[in-house]
Amino acid sequence: MRRASILATAAITLISLTPGAALAADPALASITVTPDRVIGGTPSTGRATLVSSAPAGGVVIPLTSDNPVAATVPPSVTVPAGATSVTFPITTFVVPNPQSSLIIGTAGGVTTYGIITVTTESQANRGSISLARGGNGGGRVTSQPAGIDCTLIAGGGTIGTCGNVFFPAGTQVRLDARPASGSRFQGWEFEVSCRDAPKVTIVAEVAHICRPVFRLR
Numbered sequence: 001m002r003r004a005s006i007l008a009t010a011a012i013t014l015i016s017l018t019p020g021a022a023l024a025a026d027p028a029l030a031s032i033t034v035t036p037d038r039v040i041g042g043t044p045s046t047g048r049a050t051l052v053s054s055a056p057a058g059g060v061v062i063p064l065t066s067d068n069p070v071a072a073t074v075p076p077s078v079t080v081p082a083g084a085t086s087v088t089f090p091i092t093t094f095v096v097p098n099p100q101s102s103l104i105i106g107t108a109g110g111v112t113t114y115g116i117i118t119v120t121t122e123s124q125a126n127r128g129s130i131s132l133a134r135g136g137n138g139g140g141r142v143t144s145q146p147a148g149i150d151c152t153l154i155a156g157g158g159t160i161g162t163c164g165n166v167f168f169p170a171g172t173q174v175r176l177d178a179r180p181a182s183g184s185r186f187q188g189w190e191f192e193v194s195c196r197d198a199p200k201v202t203i204v205a206e207v208a209h210i211c212r213p214v215f216r217l218r
Contacts, residue, residue: 005064026060027053028109034091038118038206040125041071042094045117049078049106050086057082068102070094071119080108083166085145093119099206120206128203131164131210133192138155138184138215146176168204178213187214 139155151163
């Protein structure tokens with residue numbers, strides 16, 4: 001008996017790739033910036049997404065997220081138009097009970113990066129604080145005018161009274177008066193950037209001024 005032989009033929013299409021013929025990848029994301037980067041809750045801000053090079057035909061879609069939507073939100077994505085290197089997008093902020101930060105995150109060309117926005121309260125935005133830090137091993141008392149700070153530093157360690165996180169309206173000039181305890185002497189104010197003019201302190205909004213009186217044992 002003769003066996004029939006069946007030949008199956010397949011059509012094969014060959015594609016030849018020449019250098020430069022492959023589709024170019026989207027340019028990578030260079031940065032996400034936020035302006036202004038510190039606002040009172042409820043105040044809008046603006047983000048900017050910047051690529052390392054111009055967007056190709058059709059543009060580049062950049063997905064956006066906020067890691068703290070309680071403080072700030074962004075659109076789900078933004079498109080950099082063809083030929084452009086950057087695009088802006090709105091940032092919506094919300095009233096918060098205490099200052100909070102949010103990362104505004106974007107991704108393009110395999111690169112993920114972020115900018116930071118800090119959302120603060122109206123009261124925090126309009127005031128700053130003073131806190132005392134110990135300098136030396138002696139003791140003494142520090143008071144303020146206007147009143148607020150009334151701190152006794154005990155020789156060898158420990159404090160009594162109101163020594164930190166005392167808030168004053170921005171622009172207030174606070175005068176600190178340092179008096180040594182018996183057996184100690186006051187040697188002045190150790191340099192601190194936020195309290196460089198001690199015993200005079202001009203309150204800056206949202207700044208925690210740290211002042212360091214130096215009491216030493218006799």
